[in-house]
Amino acid sequence: MTDLQNQDKDVSLAPHERLDTVNQEIRLIQNKNGLTFGTDAYLLAAFVRPTPRARAVDLGSGTGIIPLLLLKTGKVRSVDAVELQPTFADLIARNAALNDLGDRLRPIQADVRELKAATLGYEADLVVSNPPYMRCDTGRRNEHDEKYIARHEVMGGIADFCAAAGRILKHGGRFVCVFRPDRLTELFAAMRAASLEPKRMTFVHADSVSEPSSVLIEAVKGGAPSLRVLPPLLLYLEKSGETESRTLTPAAQDIYGRCVFPE
Numbered sequence: 001m002t003d004l005q006n007q008d009k010d011v012s013l014a015p016h017e018r019l020d021t022v023n024q025e026i027r028l029i030q031n032k033n034g035l036t037f038g039t040d041a042y043l044l045a046a047f048v049r050p051t052p053r054a055r056a057v058d059l060g061s062g063t064g065i066i067p068l069l070l071l072k073t074g075k076v077r078s079v080d081a082v083e084l085q086p087t088f089a090d091l092i093a094r095n096a097a098l099n100d101l102g103d104r105l106r107p108i109q110a111d112v113r114e115l116k117a118a119t120l121g122y123e124a125d126l127v128v129s130n131p132p133y134m135r136c137d138t139g140r141r142n143e144h145d146e147k148y149i150a151r152h153e154v155m156g157g158i159a160d161f162c163a164a165a166g167r168i169l170k171h172g173g174r175f176v177c178v179f180r181p182d183r184l185t186e187l188f189a190a191m192r193a194a195s196l197e198p199k200r201m202t203f204v205h206a207d208s209v210s211e212p213s214s215v216l217i218e219a220v221k222g223g224a225p226s227l228r229v230l231p232p233l234l235l236y237l238e239k240s241g242e243t244e245s246r247t248l249t250p251a252a253q254d255i256y257g258r259c260v261f262p263e
Contacts, residue, residue, distance in 0.1 A: 011098065023257055026068045027098050029091060037065040039235070040130050040214060043204060044178045045069035046254075046261040047216045053077050054125035057168060059112050059161050060084070064092035066128055067105050073259040078104045080120055084111055112164040113156050123170035129177045131161040158183065159190040166194030169221040176219075181212045197223035202230035207238055207246075230263070 011019055013029065020028045030036045045066050054076045058067050061081035070076045083089045092107035110119060117123045158179065165175040175196050179187050181203060191198055196219035203212035212232070236246040251262040 022065070022068075023259075026065070026072055027095075028063060028065060028068065029095055029098065030063055031087065031091060034062065034085075034088065037063060040178045041065045041069065042255050042259070043214065043216060043233075044128060044130055044176065045073070045075075046259045047178075047202075047218070048075055048126070048128060048176050049174075049218075050075045051126060055122060056080070056126040056128060057082060057120065057124045059115075059127060059129040059164055060131055061092055061107070062088055062130075064095045064105060064107070066130065067092075068095065068099060068101065069259055070128070071101055071104055072099070075259070076126060078106070080106050080108050080124075082108045082110050082112060082115060084109070111156070113160045115164045115168060117168045120168060123173070124168050125170065125173050127165040127169055127173070127175045129161050129165070129175075131158055131177065131179065132156075133180045133183070158187055159193065162187075162190035162194040162196060166196055166221060169196075171222045173221045174218055175221070176217070178214050178216050181215045184215055187215075187217065191217075191219050196221055197225060198227050199223055200228050200230065202233050204233045204235065207234055207236045209238075233262070 011027075011029065013019060016032050018030050018032055020030060022028050028037070048070060052074055056067070056070060056076040056079045058064075058079055058081045061067060061083045064081050067079035067081050070079060081092045083092060086109055089107045089109040092105070093102075096102045096105040096107070108119070161177070162175070169175060175191070188198060198217055198219045200218040202216050204214045204216065205212050233251060234249050235252045237249055248256065254260040254262065
């Protein structure tokens with residue numbers, strides 16, 4: 001998981017930035033005014049099945065943490081990290097250089113609503129995304145625009161992200177995303193409209209008595225209808241007695257520690 005110690009004194013940080021050390025020996029500069037990464041990044045990276053020769057694209061990349069996890073674990077060959085906000089596109093470049101991945105992780109400042117294969121110069125084997133979850137008319141507006149854009153669909157909703165994936169993927173390519181269970185029907189509709197057929201899915205629960213907090217889905221461009229629903233993923237063991245502390249399940253430990261998903 002994350003070690004929040006700023007232990008690299010040679011890295012120049014702005015007042016609104018912090019330096020974290022993440023598993024897989026990733027050093028990550030984060031913008032405290034934007035969304036800092038959390039469980040969803042680990043879940044999504046772990047859910048991606050290894051394809052070591054794949055050219056991947058991350059839509060709405062933020063700090064670049066998902067590409068960094070995929071590259072450090074050898075799941076893909078290269079990643080283009082598409083990010084709308086200039087400050088975060090610059091942050092991705094800095095994080096790529098910080099982790100000696102500048103030749104395999106390329107930031108692209110672009111709007112997913114306008115993204116095409118010609119923008120990249122190729123058709124992707126894999127597209128991943130942790131898109132904004134919240135409609136513009138829901139939730140409280142964040143103080144900082146960076147966080148508001150990352151959380152709310154002000155610069156594109158799930159239909160836009162799926163459409164972008166459909167445009168840049170090769171036939172048979174995979175789209176993997178994490179989203180909210182209460183908006184699952186919207187996600188399915190958006191995938192179908194973009195010729196992305198859902199093929200593999202699981203719900204993520206805090207424990208066996210909690211409703212799912214997120215859903216992980218893999219779709220295939222041009223695939224035939226056939227959805228495999230995996231067993232639910234539980235992150236924590238049950239609470240014991242009066243203690244509020246929780247213990248990660250073995251599956252969650254593998255996800256956080258090794259970027260490996262139980263199948």
